[in-house]
Amino acid sequence: MQCDYYDAGTCRSCTLMGVPHTEQVAGKVAHAQSLLAAYPDVEWVDPFIGEESGFRNKAKMVVGGTTRHPTLGILDADRRGVDLRECGLCSPGMKEALRVLSNLVRAARLTPYDVPARRGELKHILVTEAPSGDLMIRFVLRSTDLVPALREHLAGLQERLPALVVASANIQPEHKAILEGPEEILLTEADSLRMHVNGMNLHLRSRSFFQTNTEVAAALYRQGRDWVEALAPSSVWDLYCGVGGFALHLAAPGRTVTGIELSAEAIESARTTAAELGLEGMQWEAADATVWARTRPVGEVPDLVVVNPPRRGIGADLSAWLEDSGVEHVLYSSCNAVTLAKDLARMPSLKPVKARVMDMFPQSNHYEVITLLTRV
Structure with missing residues (x-):
C-alpha cells in the first residue's frame, strides 16, 4: 500500500x-x-x-484548524490539526462522509477545539460504517453549546449522507487525553447501527466496542x-x-x-x-x-x-x-x-x-x- x-x-x-x-x-x-x-x-x-487498505470500519478524527478551514485527522507535535480525510485505511464511503462532515463544520460554524489555547467546542468526530454502508456519526463536544446547531443541521446532513442512521453528541468537558465523556445525547430516532456479521446483525450502540x-x-x-x-x-x-x-x-x-x-x-x-x-x-x-x-x-x-x-x-x-x-x-x-x-x-x-x-x-x-x- x-x-x-x-x-x-x-x-x-x-x-x-x-x-x-x-x-x-x-x-x-x-x-x-x-x-x-x-x-x-x-x-x-x-x-x-x-x-x-480500506478496511477500517471506524474513523476517530481529531478536529482542528478553524471553522472556515477545519481539519479532520490528527494533531502534530505542536498540537495543531493535520487533515487526513483521504486516509487509505478508510473506505470510499467513509471518505465521502468525512468530506460532508468537513463542510458541515463550516456551514454550522462548529468551532474546532484549540488544544494549546483550550478554547473551542468540537473535539472529535467519530464515524462508524456498517458492512451495508450505513453510518453512525458521533460529535465529541466540550459542552452542550453546539447541540442546538447540530439538531438544526441534522436534516441537511441526512440529505447529504442518506446512509446516516445514528447520530449523537458526546460531551467531554475536561482538557485531558480522554476521547469520550460520560454524557451521550442522541440526535436521531435510531440508537444502534446494525453490523451484519456471518448472517447476524450485531447491534452497535454509541459507546459499544x-x-x-x-x-x-x-x-x-x-x-x-x-x-x-x-x-x-x-x-x-x-x-x-x-x-x-x-x-x-x-x-x-x-x-x-x-x-x-x-x-x-x-x-x-x-x-x-x-x-x-x-x-x-x-x-x-x-x-x-x-x-x-x-x-x-x-x-x-x-x-x-x-x-x-x-x-x-x-x-x-x-x-x-x-x-x-x-x-x-x-x-x-x-x-x-x-x-x-x-x-x-x-x-x-x-x-x-x-x-x-x-x-x-x-x-x-x-x-x-x-x-x-x-x-x-
Whole structure:
C-alpha cells in the first residue's frame, strides 16, 4: 500500500507502511510464535489475511484548524490539526462522509477545539460504517453549546449522507487525553447501527466496542465457533462479551451461553440480537468479568470460558481463578500477545493447543491472535 501522507511525513501512524503485506503478516506470526515458544506443541493455523487498505470500519478524527478551514485527522507535535480525510485505511464511503462532515463544520460554524489555547467546542468526530454502508456519526463536544446547531443541521446532513442512521453528541468537558465523556445525547430516532456479521446483525450502540476490521472480526468469530463446536461444550461463559460477537456465534441447541460485559449498553445490544435470532439458552449480565467469575458459587463452572480482553489482558486475578476453577477449555482472543503470554504463564494447567494470527490491523505491528487452551 502506498500513502501520500506517509511519504510526505505528514502522518507516520502506520509504522509498517511500505512493507509488503505478506511480509507484515509473516512478521506478526513470528512475533506471536516467539512469545508462545514455551508451548512447542501448539498447532498454528495459517494466518487470516484480509484487505490491506480500506478496511477500517471506524474513523476517530481529531478536529482542528478553524471553522472556515477545519481539519479532520490528527494533531502534530505542536498540537495543531493535520487533515487526513483521504486516509487509505478508510473506505470510499467513509471518505465521502468525512468530506460532508468537513463542510458541515463550516456551514454550522462548529468551532474546532484549540488544544494549546483550550478554547473551542468540537473535539472529535467519530464515524462508524456498517458492512451495508450505513453510518453512525458521533460529535465529541466540550459542552452542550453546539447541540442546538447540530439538531438544526441534522436534516441537511441526512440529505447529504442518506446512509446516516445514528447520530449523537458526546460531551467531554475536561482538557485531558480522554476521547469520550460520560454524557451521550442522541440526535436521531435510531440508537444502534446494525453490523451484519456471518448472517447476524450485531447491534452497535454509541459507546459499544466493536473490532476495527469487520472482515477479520467475522473470520475471528468463525474460527472460535469452529474450535468450540469440535469440543461440543454444554455450557459456555463469555466473560468479555461486548455486543455478543463470540457468545452469539457459540449459541447451539441444548447449550447455555452466558455473556458478561461491564457495559450495560453492550449487554442490551447483545440481548436485542439474541431476541431477533430467536436464540435459546442465552443469558446476559452487565458486570465486571473478574468479579463476576470469582463470586460464583463453589462448583459452578462451565465447560468452556471465552475471554477477549482489552490490551492489558485478563490479569492476575482472573488468571488465578481460571487456573483453579477446573474449567476444561478456554478460548482466549488477544489483541496483545505480550499480555497473552503473561496470562498463560499464570495458568500452567491450561495449555494452548491451537493458535491463529488474525491480521486485524494491517500497516501496523498490531494483530489479533486467537488461542484454544485445554487443561492438562
